[in-house]
Amino acid sequence: MDTVALAVTDGMLHFELGLAYEVFGSAPDGVTGPWYRLVLCGPGPVRAGRFLMEPDRGLDWLPRADTVIVPGWADIDEDPPAELVDAVRKSHEAGARLVSLCTGAFVLASAGLLDGLRATTHWAHTQALADRHPKVEVDPDVLYVDNGTVLTSAGKAAAMDLCLHLVRLDRGSATANAVARRLVVPPHRDGGQAQFITAPMPAPGRHPLAELFPWVLERLDQPLTVEDLARRAGMSSRHLGRHFRAATGTTPLQWLLTQRIRRAQELLETTDDSVDAVAAATGMGTAATLRRHFNRAVGLPPHTYRRTFRTRSGAGSGSGSGSGLEGTR
Known part of the structure; x- marks a missing residue:
């Protein structure tokens, strides 16, 4: 069983801490087999925001874990505890x-380590991270x-x-998608964080593409074009491209290709369908x-991907070692 340890001390951000606890704390419905063992590690009672927690183990227990997650650090102007x-x-x-979330x-x-x-x-x-740690190549545009x-x-x-990327590496796309469905979040987002720096997120239900995305995902087996998407959205192809860039950080065709690859991954993991x-x-x-397209996006041919992700846990389990992927596609 993979052990995930959350490394916490006073001053951690409770949002990132709670988020990791939700993902790794329990398996989603329908997922069989052992789930992660989640251990909260800290130096005694820990306060995160207004929440007081009692860790399961001390910080000296962290080296026993397979994965150590460091949630967001609240006061970046102060050095983290030694x-x-x-x-x-x-x-x-x-x-x-080792995994850091936000300012972790x-x-x-x-x-x-960076x-x-x-x-x-x-x-x-x-910029503060780059200034304080000049040996780190800080990329301000990616999601991870x-x-x-x-x-x-x-x-x-x-x-x-x-x-979700970690779950996808460890247990495959189908399991990551199941976790995302339970938490009511998209299993994968395209683009980088640059799209969020100056433009506010659209209000729920009011974004011009809110109804288009699920419509497309139900028709991935069809030969959709940009014109098809624009017609469905009731706008010109040029306006569609602008809205796509603002919402996803990429073009309609690149987004569509990414969704097709994701669906292919899930089918390769969960079915015996031929290529x-x-x-x-x-x-x-x-x-x-x-x-x-699959080899270019994933770095493996379909048959190798299937063999890798179907032989390790039945429903698809990755090695947990790095994929070299970034959250920018």
Whole structure:
């Protein structure tokens, strides 16, 4: 069973802490087999915002975990506690996968774990991270960065993106999608956090593309074009492109291709359909077209992906080692 430890001390952000607890604390309905063992580790009673928590273990227990998650750090102007930084460093030396959510990146950077690596944090604090830790290559535009054994996310909602990415790596797309459905969030978001810096998120139910997205996802087996999407949305292709860029950070065709690849991943993990059948079900047309796009996006041909994700836990389980993917597609 994979053990996930949440490393907490006074001053942690309760949103990111609660989010990780929701994702890794219990399996969604319909998912069989063992789930993660979640352990809260801290130096005695810990206060996060107005919440007081009693950890399960001390910080010295962190090196026993397979994955250590550091939630957001509230006061980035202060150095993180030395005992937290030391425990995080020892966890990495012991072989744990280290994950920071939002400003938790400052803890990983203080431990020297981000030196020479690309990393991200909340867009409002990327410059501070770069200034304080010049050896870190800070990317202010992505939702998360996966360096294999060290992963960082941007702020707030991007922490959910990274947590779902971890589930996808460990247990496959179908399980990650099940977790996303339980939490009523999208299983994968396109684009980077740059789209959120100056433009406010659209009000629920009022975004011009709110009805288009589910309509497209129900028709991925069909040969949809930009003109088809624009006609459905009741706007010109040019306006559709603008709305897509604002909402997803990418173009309609790139977004559509990403959804087709995601659906192909799920079918490869959960069915015995041939590659030709998967290609037809995802609107790729031919197996050759699916192989070309799938290999380019995922880094593996479909048959290798299926063998990898179907032989480790039945429903699809990844290795937990890095994929080299970033939350920018």
